[in-house]
Amino acid sequence: SPSHSSVIIVGAGVSGICAAKVLAENGVKDLLILEASDRIGGRIRKEKFRGLPAELGAGWIAGVGGRESNPVWELACKLGLRTCFSDYSNARYNIYDRSGKIIPSGIAADSYKRAVDSAIQSLRNQELGGDEPPSSASIPKTPIELAIDFILHDFEMAEVEPISTFVDFGEREFLVADERGFEYFLYKLAEDFLHTSEGKISDSRLQLNKVVREIHHLRSGVSVVTEDGYIYEADYLILSVSIGVLQSDLITFNPPLPRWKSEAIEKLDLIVYTKIFLKFPHKFWPSGPEKEFFLYAHDRRGYYTFWQDMENAYPDSNVLVVTLTNEESKRVEAQPDEETLKEAMEVLRDMFGPDIPDAIDILVPRWWNNRFQRCSYSNYPIVSNNNQLNHNIKAPVDRIYFSGEHTSEKFNGYVHGAYLAGIDTSKALLEDMRKEIMERKSESQTL
Numbered sequence: 001s002p003s004h005s006s007v008i009i010v011g012a013g014v015s016g017i018c019a020a021k022v023l024a025e026n027g028v029k030d031l032l033i034l035e036a037s038d039r040i041g042g043r044i045r046k047e048k049f050r051g052l053p054a055e056l057g058a059g060w061i062a063g064v065g066g067r068e069s070n071p072v073w074e075l076a077c078k079l080g081l082r083t084c085f086s087d088y089s090n091a092r093y094n095i096y097d098r099s100g101k102i103i104p105s106g107i108a109a110d111s112y113k114r115a116v117d118s119a120i121q122s123l124r125n126q127e128l129g130g131d132e133p134p135s136s137a138s139i140p141k142t143p144i145e146l147a148i149d150f151i152l153h154d155f156e157m158a159e160v161e162p163i164s165t166f167v168d169f170g171e172r173e174f175l176v177a178d179e180r181g182f183e184y185f186l187y188k189l190a191e192d193f194l195h196t197s198e199g200k201i202s203d204s205r206l207q208l209n210k211v212v213r214e215i216h217h218l219r220s221g222v223s224v225v226t227e228d229g230y231i232y233e234a235d236y237l238i239l240s241v242s243i244g245v246l247q248s249d250l251i252t253f254n255p256p257l258p259r260w261k262s263e264a265i266e267k268l269d270l271i272v273y274t275k276i277f278l279k280f281p282h283k284f285w286p287s288g289p290e291k292e293f294f295l296y297a298h299d300r301r302g303y304y305t306f307w308q309d310m311e312n313a314y315p316d317s318n319v320l321v322v323t324l325t326n327e328e329s330k331r332v333e334a335q336p337d338e339e340t341l342k343e344a345m346e347v348l349r350d351m352f353g354p355d356i357p358d359a360i361d362i363l364v365p366r367w368w369n370n371r372f373q374r375c376s377y378s379n380y381p382i383v384s385n386n387n388q389l390n391h392n393i394k395a396p397v398d399r400i401y402f403s404g405e406h407t408s409e410k411f412n413g414y415v416h417g418a419y420l421a422g423i424d425t426s427k428a429l430l431e432d433m434r435k436e437i438m439e440r441k442s443e444s445q446t447l
C-alpha cells in the first residue's frame with residue numbers, strides 16, 4: 001500500500017530544505033522530501049572545473065551591509081564560508097570595443113547616466129499606465145549603448161528602481177569562493193534535522209531521484225505519483241519546484257489547478273542566466289581589483305557582453321567567466337560547446353588581439369534545458385498589481401502549499417528569497433494544521 005506522511009515536500013532546493021526544517025522543528029515527524037535529481041541544492045550547484053569549484057547556479061550573496069541582516073549572509077559568516085566583495089560598478093569603465101580599445105571613462109560614464117535616466121523615465125511612464133513607445137533617442141543603438149543597456153537591465157536595476165534586497169539588507173554583494181561550495185550552507189541546514197553519516201545525508205525522509213509527475217488533490221489529502229511508478233500519500237503537500245517547472249508539463253494536477261492559479265503561474269517571466277567558465281593556459285587580460293569585471297561592446301545586444309576574471313576569487317586559476325542571458329543563453333544551450341568556445345575566442349581576440357592562447361576547457365551550464373529547472377529565476381513583470389499576482393502565486397490550492405523563490409513577496413530571484421519563502425510556507429501550513437486540529441476537537445466535543 002502507498003506510504004503515508006503528514007507532509008510531502010516536493011523539491012530539495014533551498015526553499016524545500018528550509019520548509020522541511022521548520023516542520024521538523026515544530027514536531028512534524030513523518031515528513032517526506034521527494035527530489036527529482038540525485039542531489040540536494042537545486043539551483044545552488046557546485047561542479048569541479050579544472051580544479052576550481054565552479055558555482056553554476058547562485059554565486060553571490062546579494063544584500064549585505066544594510067539596516068537588516070540577510071539571513072543567508074549570517075549563516076555564511078557563522079560557517080566561515082569564504083567570500084569576496086564584488087564591485088560591479090567598475091564594469092562600465094572597462095568597456096572594450098571590437099577593435100580592442102577601451103571606451104574613455106568620460107564617454108562611458110555619460111552613456112551610463114543617460115541610460116539610467118531613460119530607464120527611470122520609462123519605468124515612470126509604465127507605472128502611470130502610459131503606453132507611448134519610448135522616444136527613438138532613448139533606444140540603445142550603438143555597441144556601447146547596447147552593452148550598457150545589457151548591464152543596466154540584466155544586472156544593475158537597483159540604480160533604476162528600489163529593490164527590496166538592497167533597500168533592506170544593504171547594497172553590497174559577496175561572491176562565494178569556497179572549496180566546499182555555496183551548497184555547504186544547505187548541507188549544514190539539512191544536518192540539523194536529517195541523519196547524516198560520513199558527511200552524506202542518509203535519511204529515508206529524503207528520497208532522491210524521485211520525479212513527481214502527478215499530484216492528485218482532494219480537500220481531504222493529496223497523493224503523488226512519481227516517474228518510477230510509486231504512489232505517496234499525505235495530508236498536505238509543499239511544492240517548491242521552480243516557476244519554469246510549473247509552466248512546463250512535467251507535473252499534472254488532478255483536478256487541474258484553478259484558473260486564478262494557472263493564470264498567475266503563466267504571468268511570471270522566466271529569466272535564463274548562464275555563466276560560462278573558460279580555462280586558459282595563462283592570463284592575458286589585465287588583472288586587479290578594478291579590472292575584475294569587463295564588458296564587450298558588440299552590435300548585437302547581450303553577445304558575450306559581461307566578463308569576470310576569477311583571479312580575485314581564485315588566484316592563479318586563469319579562469320574567465322562570461323555571462324549570457326535569455327535568448328543568448330537558449331541559443332548556446334542548443335549548440336555544441338565547441339561552437340560556443342569558438343565564438344568566445346573570437347570575442348576575446350577582438351578585445352585582446354590575435355595572439356592570445358585558446359581556452360583549454362569550457363563549461364556551459366544548461367538551466368533552460370534542464371527539465372527540473374526550465375529557468376534560472378523568476379521575474380515579476382512591471383505591472384501595477386504585483387501584490388495580487390504574488391498573492392495568487394503563493395496561495396494554497398486545497399492542501400497543496402506553494403513555495404520557492406518565486407513565491408517570495410520581496411526577494412524573488414535570490415537565495416535568501418527561497419530561504420525565507422520556505423520558512424513562510426511552513427509557518428502558514430503549521431497554522432492551518434493547528435486550526436484543523438482545533439476544529440476536529442470542537443466537532444468531537446459537540447458530538
Ligand code: FAD
Nearest residue numbers: 011013014015036042043058059060212376404405415418
Ligand atoms: P530550486 O533550487 O530550483 O529547488 C527546487 C528543487 O525541485 C530542485 O532541486 C529540483 O530538482 C526539484 N524538482 C523539480 N521538479 C521536480 C519534480 N517534478 N519532482 C521532484 N523534484 C523536483 N541567487 C542569489 O541570491 N545570488 C546569485 O548570485 C544567484 N545567481 C544565480 C545564477 C544562476 C545561474 C541561477 C540558476 C540562479 C541564481 N540565483 C541567485 C537564484 C537562486 O539560485 C534561486 O533563487 C534559489 O536557489 C532557488 O531555490 P528554490 O528552492 O526556490 O528552487
